[in-house]
Amino acid sequence: MNERDSLLPGQPRAARKTHLQSFKWLITTGWQINLLLAFVPLSFISHFLHLNDKLVFIFSFLAIIPLAKLLGDATEQVALKLGDTLGGLLNASFGNAVELIVGIVALTQGQLRIVQTSMLGSILSNLLLVLGMSFFAGGISYNESEFQQTAAQASASVMTLSCITLIIPAAYESSFGKTYDGEHDGLLIISRGTALLLLLIYAGYLYFQLKTHAHLFDAASDDEEEEPEMNATAACIALLVVTVITSFCADYLVGTIDTVAQEWHLPKSFIGLILLPLVANAAEHVTSVWMASKGKMPLAIGVSIGSSIQIAVCLLPLLLVTGWIIGQPLTLFFNNFETVSLFVSVLLVALIVQDGKSNWLEGAMLVHTETRLTFFASDNHHQQTQNGQQPQRRILQESFRIYTIDLQCVAYLSGLDSPHFPSPDKDGLDDIERRVRDEFNSLIVLPSDLDSITRLDQAHDAYGTLVRWSAMVQDTGYGTEMYMSTSANDKCLVYGANQDEDVQFNSDANDLTRIRERTNVYAVQIPGDNRRGVADSTQLPTGPAHKFPLEGVDDKLGVLLKLYDNDLASSLRPATNYDFVGILGKSALPRTLDSIEESAVDEQIVPALHILYSQPCLNKESKQVEEKNVLTDLVQWLKDAVFDGDQIAAYYLVLALVSKTQTRKSGSPIGTFPITLSYPQSQSTQQAKVIEAVKALTNLSVHLPLSIDTLNKRRLYPHSVGEDLHSGALQLSPSTVLLLDERVLGQGTLKDTGVRNVHSIQSVIQSQRLEYNFPFSSFAFDTDLIPVVLTDDSKSIIPGTTHIPLSANADKVLGELAIPKHVELWREFILQSRSKTITIPDNISDLIQQSFVDERQAHKQAGLSGEGTSTDDLGRRITMARLLASLDDHDKHELNNEHWELITGLEKERLARGV
Structure with missing residues (x-):
């Protein structure tokens, strides 16, 4: 056995590598990829000089590729000196360090969708692209490759279990509705509980792999023991330094995602699912395919499936727990497409590895699946651009692409030209309002998902397009109106579609089935909204001045809301704020009986919004303030x-x-x-x-x-x-x-x-x-x-x-x-x-009561007139003390003695002014 420079006491030591030899080996191994290290200083320089965000993104993107390789090499060298068990544990912990770093950085910046999609993208990339190309390369070189069937099936079983846990939040959301603000506590509880269980499962999987059934995974090791190329000190220093540099580059990369997504018209889902996994695993992908082509298929499978297990069962739950600690509401709920994609991918891999053999056709199947997912993420945005759409309408198009019930309506609402689409079937529009609304709602996972939709007050020539609007409900008294769901030639008219079509009505039974009911509600821009800039103006008609609460405001935008959801219509109350998403059109303001009797009164045309989605617009903080004092x-x-x-x-x-x-x-x-x-x-x-x-x-x-x-x-x-x-x-x-x-x-x-x-x-x-x-x-x-x-x-x-x-x-x-x-x-x-919610501990409650009694007794003993501190005074002080406690640091939620003493002092000073 070759001796190695070990970190463990009692083990023999080989000829120690010098620091210079160690770092030289680290840089020269895979030097082709390491040439990209030139982009590391460019990433730092572009950030500190505040250059264009696109340059910062490109430099940081290219810099992380070699850093990920160096991080993997340094981890492997440290692991070689820790022995089999500790080394395996270190490899398991740092095997996807870049993904973890990027995830933590995105989490701290509030990029929750980037966290979710980057983790999911890494899982799919390892399962489909890496494993598929490894099978393909091995099949070309050796016709058929074999590997340890039991170990592969055990790994596939763990992946299947993790996939099932991600379906549970989707099922919960489907059963109990949307997940916003105070209404998503149930989903958070399920996700956080599931994350803790997954971490326990991962610990058991490590024990299974490294201890009780280590012999099943021995085939994934080289026959000859690998000799370390770096000494212990150099390896540890390299691991620490590369980790720090990677974290900075990841911070710069994530910080420019919003700008890059907007200026390059790239959906964030494409960046998370495709680009970030690519930059984190490029070197690992090449290594895995190379090993498979050399007949080392067990090693290739260990890299791909093992990495996917670590991300799904360890990294993702760990990030969720981290978000729990820092106050970021990350959940395990993915949208329908992402959940189905993961389930199909895991199922396909489980079926392929069950016989313990692989060939090039199985690899081609996996690569084809990954290619289709990539095509969807990119082609969806491309189709929007080709049809003259703004990227902001991405969400609606994704929703309506899957509809085939009424293609005219679908195409109109998606912004697509549709002269070749056939007419709908006779019953094709039954309950289409609810189905379209529900399908759209299923795409909204987080409040930030609405940011990709154009705001009404920033839209120009927006009639017939999808817009979002934050508004205050002003008048719910317009009641319902009847409308025709289809035109004379059977074109869809729901949600404001095809408004220019001829609408004819006959009193026969067939035409009666075309009549639908919707509710009219009038809303105005939120009065006194200090977040709304001067530039946020629109050329839309402003509506009647008497419907807006404030005088002296030039831009009094008012819109007639067309509601197709009876539950929503009945729940709206005047003077409440909502975020509305819908198709913008025009409508005559419903006339009162008095105005109808006055023939000289003309109809007033106002903007109309056909509502697809709504959520309460709560006046809450957008990020947690953790600064002290x-x-x-x-x-x-x-x-x-x-x-x-x-x-x-x-x-x-x-x-x-x-x-x-x-x-x-x-x-x-x-x-x-x-x-x-x-x-x-x-x-x-x-x-x-x-x-x-x-x-x-x-x-x-x-x-x-x-x-x-x-x-x-x-x-x-x-x-x-x-x-x-x-x-x-x-x-x-x-x-x-x-x-x-x-x-x-x-x-x-x-x-x-x-x-x-x-x-x-x-x-x-x-x-x-x-x-x-x-x-x-x-x-x-x-x-x-x-x-x-x-x-x-x-x-x-x-x-x-x-x-x-x-x-x-x-x-x-x-x-x-x-x-x-x-x-x-x-x-x-x-x-x-x-x-904040503030509680009063028992000892503080006793203190308040005693201070009230003491003040009244002191007032009486001094011979002063009146009762002194009244119960109203006490109630005011308690209210003030609660408010002061809420202004304490973000992690403090209890009233304490200092709060009460400060409020008591403030009240005495105020009263001393002769109130």
């Missing part, structure tokens, strides 16, 4: 830049911004924190700086000046004029910050409309409910607004808020405000804090 920096900026050194006002404003209705008790909201900021008297007419500050720190905010003239002439609450619901400035979506500016109130008398307006404002502040006024009745709907009242030294006309007199120079809290560059971090931090 964010609250301290935010309060410091508000104190210095907005409130002229008033730290008390800064704290109270931040607490108000993170408040929301947690629950309702006897109709009263729990968790809200409306405040009033009382400004010093000033002759200046400049705007308060806090208005711009709130706009910068929140996604949704509305500044509403409350002058006597505005209150008396403009209805701030929604009200019906005939059968048409007119909007009001208080009809705002949840979590909108409502800045009620009394500083412009002036002198005067409130009339009937003014009194009603003040009553509506009080109802919103005190009970978080807004009444919709109709001729003979009124209905109150729940709201969840964040009221911030601005007043001068005079008393506010709006009671029920926490009053904070400002201690600042009158002129320094007014005027323009410079917004820092990192304000986006603060905005995400506020959104994250609003979504």
Whole structure:
């Protein structure tokens, strides 16, 4: 036996390789591939010089190919010095290190689909391309190759088990619906539990392979023991250095995927399924095929199937657990095409290896399957481009390509020319609305999947195309309408298709079956949306001005929604935000009875959106803020830049911004924190700086000046004029910050409309409910607004808020405000804090109770009048303490003593100002 330079004590040592000899061997072995190492410095340079993202992508892509080979060689050299068991364990752990590095980088950047598709692509690439080419090369050289049947079947069984575990989340999603925001907890639980079980299975598989049944896999080893070419120290150094460099290059690569996908018109699924597995396994692929051509088929099978097992049963679950730890909602749910592709691939491989023999035809079958999958991933996008489509319509075309029921309708909705398609069968359109909607919904796995669809407010000449739109429901009272599902020559008319076709109706039985029903709902662009840029405008008709809540807004886009889903239509409520996806068309706004009687009133044509998909548009953070002391920096900026050194006002404003209705008790909201900021008297007419500050720190905010003239002439609450619901400035979506500016109130008398307006404002502040006024009745709907009242030294006309007199120079809290560059971090931090759930430990509960008793006793012993700290004061402090606890670091969810002491101090200082 040859002696080796071992890392294990007690083992003999061969002539030790020098560091120079070790690194020379590492670089010169496979020097053809290592020539690509020249792209490593280019990757770093292009990144730090902020060159074009496409160059960064290309350089990083080419740099990772040789780095993956060096990583594999270094791992193998370290494994040779650890002995059979530890060496095998190290090979199993680092066998797919590049895939793991790329996956972790993509996970930390929130690229969840890239994580999923790159893992799936690596599995399919190893099972189909590598194994197929190995079988083909071995079959050409030796006609028929043999391998250890039992070991191959055991590996195939583990792959089959992992495939089954990926079908379970798909079955769950199919049974229980979509997976968004708060509604996908069940899928996360299933995925995370399955990941833990898969990791246990992988540990058992390693024990099976390395210990109990190691003899089954011995055939996959060379007859002669391999001699190490690097000394232990050099091998470990190389492994560490190459891993670090690879992680940087992977970070640069993943960071440019969005730009490359958009500018090169490449679907992210193609990048994940094809390109990333290729760059990570190029050297390994070549090695496997070369071994098969030399008659070492067991080694080739060990490389391909073993690598697939490690990715499916170890890397993917490990990444899911990592996402669980860092707060990324990665799941094991793949879309239908990906799930079926994996299942078919595993089934095909299991059938091929069961006889322990291989030939070139079996290899060609596997390569053909991989080629078809590659063709689908690329051809789908190519077909869209060839037909004049924008890449953003990829999702819809994927959905409708599989439909053959009504090819005219399918082709229209997909943007394809279809003069050669036959007419549908008589019953071809039965329930097609639901089938088309369900098939489209099955393609939406994560909220980010909608990003590939053109936004309505950025679309030009978008009629007849697929668009998405974030909107607020304004009026659900238009009811249903009847429409013809097919034209006179049997062309499909659902979802706005073929609107120019002749529609004729006869009263016979056949024509009656063509009549369908849909619901009309009016929606407007989200009022006070600070995320919407100035450039986000459209040439579409804006709709009636009285349907939009705010005045003084030029772009008041309103759209008539055509709903084909009765459940969705019945669930929509006014003043709620949704993301809608549908086919854009035109429609006459439904006329009321009053307008029909007035012959002079013409029909008003407005944009219409035929809804295929919808989901609640929640005002939540897009990424987790893990930085420390964010609250301290935010309060410091508000104190210095907005409130002229008033730290008390800064704290109270931040607490108000993170408040929301947690629950309702006897109709009263729990968790809200409306405040009033009382400004010093000033002759200046400049705007308060806090208005711009709130706009910068929140996604949704509305500044509403409350002058006597505005209150008396403009209805701030929604009200019906005939059968048409007119909007009001208080009809705002949840979590909108409502800045009620009394500083412009002036002198005067409130009339009937003014009194009603003040009553509506009080109802919103005190009970978080807004009444919709109709001729003979009124209905109150729940709201969840964040009221911030601005007043001068005079008393506010709006009671029920926490009053904070400002201690600042009158002129320094007014005027323009410079917004820092990192304000986006603060905005995400506020959104994250609003979504936190805070608990109060028993010891803190006892502390709060005791402090309340102590304060009341101290007040009584001092002989002061009144009861001192009231139960209302206690309730306010508890609310404030919860809000302050939610502003703590992201991983803290409990109220503690420091929070309570700070709130107690803030309240005492506020009361000391003579409130």
